[in-house]
Amino acid sequence: MAEPVEARALAALPKAHLHLHFTGSLSVPTLVDLADARGIELPEQLVDSIALDVPADKRGWYRFQRFYDIARAAVQGEDALRTVVRSAAAEDAAEGSRRLELQVDPTSYAHSVGGLQPALEIICDEAVIASRETGVQVGIVVAASRIRHPFDARTLARLAARHAGQGAGEVCAFGLNNNEWEGDTQEWDGAFRIARRAGLPGVPHGGELRGPEHLAEVVEHLEPTRIGHGVRAVEDPELLARLIDRGVAFEVCPASNVSLGVYPTLADVPLTTLLDAGAQVALGADDPLLFLSRLVDQYEAARDIHGLTDRELAGMAKASIEASFASDTDKSRWLREVDDWLVRSAP
Numbered sequence: 001m002a003e004p005v006e007a008r009a010l011a012a013l014p015k016a017h018l019h020l021h022f023t024g025s026l027s028v029p030t031l032v033d034l035a036d037a038r039g040i041e042l043p044e045q046l047v048d049s050i051a052l053d054v055p056a057d058k059r060g061w062y063r064f065q066r067f068y069d070i071a072r073a074a075v076q077g078e079d080a081l082r083t084v085v086r087s088a089a090a091e092d093a094a095e096g097s098r099r100l101e102l103q104v105d106p107t108s109y110a111h112s113v114g115g116l117q118p119a120l121e122i123i124c125d126e127a128v129i130a131s132r133e134t135g136v137q138v139g140i141v142v143a144a145s146r147i148r149h150p151f152d153a154r155t156l157a158r159l160a161a162r163h164a165g166q167g168a169g170e171v172c173a174f175g176l177n178n179n180e181w182e183g184d185t186q187e188w189d190g191a192f193r194i195a196r197r198a199g200l201p202g203v204p205h206g207g208e209l210r211g212p213e214h215l216a217e218v219v220e221h222l223e224p225t226r227i228g229h230g231v232r233a234v235e236d237p238e239l240l241a242r243l244i245d246r247g248v249a250f251e252v253c254p255a256s257n258v259s260l261g262v263y264p265t266l267a268d269v270p271l272t273t274l275l276d277a278g279a280q281v282a283l284g285a286d287d288p289l290l291f292l293s294r295l296v297d298q299y300e301a302a303r304d305i306h307g308l309t310d311r312e313l314a315g316m317a318k319a320s321i322e323a324s325f326a327s328d329t330d331k332s333r334w335l336r337e338v339d340d341w342l343v344r345s346a347p
Ligand SMILES: [Zn+2]
Pocket: 019, 021, 177, 205, 228, 286
């Protein structure tokens, strides 16, 4: 029998946001302000982003990367770095996020502030301030890039290790991002080992642009605690079961999958397949600047397109909190708030 129509406000559902990139977190107006301040002219397609209107055969990684690089040119200097952290926390606060794990490769911003270390220090410092001001606890994920040398990743892992912790403004995990087709995954195992030794769990990207064979390599060599995306694990049920058995959580970003042409429509994102298999799923926005879809939009799609009930949506919000790297005390508090959401706002 069909569930009754439920309409609890999803922005009021307490949740954790575990997959959000630094420059990609910006809203278009904030990016325009930053670009104006630096005298940079942004291409029309970026300002009037039309990601979802692009035909499926015109989507894809390289178009995405080109726009990301242009946007990043506007995010240079200490003030801009602080603006990004502040606005990401403010946007998340409006969407019911209790914990944001903001992913950044400080390499991209280092030259504008005098080095890798100052770049990370500024970001962590502002994360403390933004957490206090917005009530969203902002942790930082330091991520290496597949388009740079694996030794650069080791340097980043050592830097991240010096800031490791569970609280606001501390580095909570180590990632690997950029084009999944770049590089030999095995070569990053050293960086992930350094991170793990410092107590930093691995959260590499995998299983979005490439299928299960590549994802299996990511799992084998980088030993992730969470996987960025991982949606294409559904193409290999044995791999999916293995990931679930190992307790690997999935950071699923439906709008990203569609914008990058991985799936033709949101209905094709295998969200219910993952949930039915018992996967721990944390919905994320990935790059709202380019996909024009923020955190709550992912939950809306889960409700409207995949037919999840409020109880199932609350379960997913709880999974996001449990998969975060916050302290157990903070997690328990937020989990109770999810229960309150289900009880108090019953329509
Ligand atoms: Zn991502």
